[in-house]
Amino acid sequence: MFRYLGLLFFVNASLVFAGHHEPTEHPSEMHIMNAWVKEPLPGVDATAAYLFIHNHGELADRLIGVSTSIAKLSEIHEMSHDDGVMKMRRLDSGILIAPDQKVQLESGGLHIMLFNLNKSIMAGEAYVLTLEFERSGQLDVPVIVKKLADSQSHDHHHH
Numbered sequence: 001m002f003r004y005l006g007l008l009f010f011v012n013a014s015l016v017f018a019g020h021h022e023p024t025e026h027p028s029e030m031h032i033m034n035a036w037v038k039e040p041l042p043g044v045d046a047t048a049a050y051l052f053i054h055n056h057g058e059l060a061d062r063l064i065g066v067s068t069s070i071a072k073l074s075e076i077h078e079m080s081h082d083d084g085v086m087k088m089r090r091l092d093s094g095i096l097i098a099p100d101q102k103v104q105l106e107s108g109g110l111h112i113m114l115f116n117l118n119k120s121i122m123a124g125e126a127y128v129l130t131l132e133f134e135r136s137g138q139l140d141v142p143v144i145v146k147k148l149a150d151s152q153s154h155d156h157h158h159h
């Protein structure tokens with residue numbers, strides 16, 4: 001009986017502890033990690049943002065919009081092969097994320113397109129992306145500006 005109570009306590013304690021690493025003050029079931037913006041090429045007034053989303057909730061949710069102070073227009077895009085040519089298109093219905101599904105937005109795949117930048121942004125700077133989910137509402141996440149080459153080299157080196 002005492003052993004059973006000890007187990008219950010352990011489970012409760014781990015739930016409390018898990019609640020501590022929520023990325024924002026809002027209790028959101030959408031966990032966002034590694035959000036970054038690609039440093040724009042010289043003279044180009046647009047760039048892309050990438051991030052990792054994990055739906056920790058028990059219900060599906062949908063990323064339906066993005067906004068940020070650094071761009072006048074943000075859209076959710078997908079790269080796809082069309083007769084051997086890479087094309088990108090806007091996803092008007094957003095990105096559906098099932099319970100416990102993990103979605104990686106990355107170069108060559110799903111991404112957030114930032115058009116009409118409000119300022120010149122450079123690698124090393126930090127800004128905020130506001131993600132809008134159908135169920136979870138708005139979620140502010142920090143984004144770091146990186147050069148594409150830097151982000152790619154990180155894929156191959158585990159620190």
Ligand SMILES: [Cu+2]
Nearest residue numbers: 077078088113
């Ligand atoms: Cu795009």
